[in-house]
Structures are given as C-alpha cells and as structure tokens.
Amino acid sequence: MKPLSDDIEAFIKSLLGEDQDQVDVQRNELAGYFRCAPSQITYVLSTRFTPDRGYAIESRRGGGGFVRIVRLRKAQGDQLFYLINQRIGASVSAQDAFSIIQQLAEQGILSDRESALMQAATSARAINLPLAVKDALRASVLREMLLQVVRDQKEA
C-alpha cells in the first residue's frame, strides 16, 4: 500500500501544469480532500517540496491564509541550485558567503547594489551569534536570498 503522502505529492504536482509554475492551496481544504490531518500536508510539503527538489514554499496564516508552492526552473538557475543545495550546506562562513556572492556579481546575476546588500546581511557584524550557531544561521539567510533570486529569474 503506497503511502498517502505520495498521492498528495502527485496531486499537488498535477496542479502545477505546463505553464503554471506556482499554485496556492489551502492546507485545511487539502487535508479535508484527502481525509488526513492538516499537519500531514505540512509534512508532505516539507519533505517533498524542498529546494533540492526544485521547489520553494511561502505561506500566510490567518483568515484568507494559503500555502504557495513555487516550482523553480532548474534550467536558468543551475548554478544557483548547486549553491543552494550543495555548496551552502548546514553552515557557511562569512568568507565563503562573501566569495559566493562576489562570484554571482561578477557573472552579472546580481547587481552591485544587490550583492552589497547580501554581503551586509551575511557579514560577521550582522550575524553576531555564538560560534555554534552563527554559520548555520548565515547559511539559512543566504539560502533564502538565493532562492529569491531564482524565483525572480523565473519571472523574467
């Protein structure tokens, strides 16, 4: 017996057709449709729609809330994908972040202003935390920004 999560995954993917790179769903509605706990939808999203599988998730709570699943176009973001999923692992030093950003700027993927902003956000000054966690947090911040770059490229 195949797990329900596979069905849910397939269903969501079917909502993302050819042209559609983005879809909004309601967690409770989806859970109702599949007769499962709402948190299982969260589980599916967090295990199957991850950046390394080429997806990003955004959401809003409260009345009129939603979960948005965005398919990232791999073709345009090949290098970015590598950076997001391999190069930036669980942890990145300030120096590594610096060179990653610089490289993207040199390639024209980031403007000068954009790269300067990202340097600022990932600098040692900005992320002043205990050694044990700061490189992990930098990884998280940098990854989210790079995911944003990928999303933006998809639009253009």
Add this chain to the structure above:
Amino acid sequence: MKPLSDDIEAFIKSLLGEDQDQVDVQRNELAGYFRCAPSQITYVLSTRFTPDRGYAIESRRGGGGFVRIVRLRKAQGDQLFYLINQRIGASVSAQDAFSIIQQLAEQGILSDRESALMQAATSARAINLPLAVKDALRASVLREMLLQVVRDQKEA
C-alpha cells in the same frame, strides 16, 4: 478567498493617485460600501497604513467627521537615519521588517528585487531561532542592510 482587508487597502491606495498625497474618507461610508463593520476600516488603517509603511492617519469625530490618510514622503537621508538609529532598536518582528522594507520600496529607495531580497533575508524562514533571540538578530541583519543602502547613496 482573499481577505476583504486587502481589497479595502487597495481601494484606499487607489484614491491616493500620483500627485495626491492625502485623502479624506468617511469610515461609515467606506464600511457601507464594503458591507463590513466600521471597525474593520479602523483595522485596515491600523495594520496597513502605519508609519512603518509610510503613512499617517488623522481623524475627527462628530458631525462632518473624517479620516485622513496621508502618505509621507520624508527626505531620504533623514528617513534611513531614523530607521537605523531609532526605529530598529534591539529587536524587530518579521512583520515590522516587512513593513519597513515595503515602505522603502514604495518610495523608490529600493528596487523590487532589492526589497524582495531583504524580505527573504529577514523572513521568519530565514531567521529560525528561539524566540528570545530571533527578533534581535533580525534587527541586526536589517540594520546592516540599511547601512549599506546609506553607503550606496553617499557614493552616488
């Protein structure tokens, strides 16, 4: 289902055209138009037309009363200075960061891409830390990025 508040927000913004930096509305009339409780208008004003987002509200009660929505256009240097030194203190919530960044984008100080990057860097997803420290770290990250914007403006 999109929340009504979004419609009301959009409607009010449409009243503020290009040249128009100020508009008066009547709370009850607006509530009648949108078929909602008058207090919802207050809700929209107090969540979407805040100083953080670059707006100010004045009002008068009684006969002939009104609510005036004013779009603030502060001198750019002063504005950033205020944000860095006063507004962003030791701690900033994700929502407040969002508002502040959005305001700067609306004023043309940040491009859409730049503001999206900053949103990503200060989002709850990027800064996933214990409650006790996450708003403090967000303040630090946001401040460093704004300082970078100032540096950039000095150059130009």
Add this chain to the structure above:
DNA sequence: AACTTTTTGACTTTTCCTGACCTTTGTAGC
C-alpha cells in the same frame, strides 16, 4: 529488532472580522 517514514492530534501563533460600548463634535431648541 532496529530503523526510517508516515500519520495523527494537541497546542500555538497569526490574521481577520464583528459587536458592544465609549468619546468627540456639531447643531437645534430653549
């Protein structure tokens, strides 16, 4: 048996919306 993946449910947080009650202002009648 040990391990991994799935599934659930209780609890939390965020956002939206309303209704009951309060305060301020204008005005009509004395």
Add this chain to the structure above:
DNA sequence: GCTACAAAGGTCAGGAAAAGTCAAAAAGTT
C-alpha cells in the same frame, strides 16, 4: 449660553479562520 440629541470616529475583547510546531504513535523496511 446651556442642554439634548445626532452623527461621526475610537477601543477593545473575543471569536473565527487559517497555518505552524512538535512529539508520539503507527506503519513500513532492512
């Protein structure tokens, strides 16, 4: 000038509508 009433807007607590978190139980796999 008062007083009373009407016509605004303000406040606040609370309910409803969403999504998030986390640990533990259940189900598969090796």
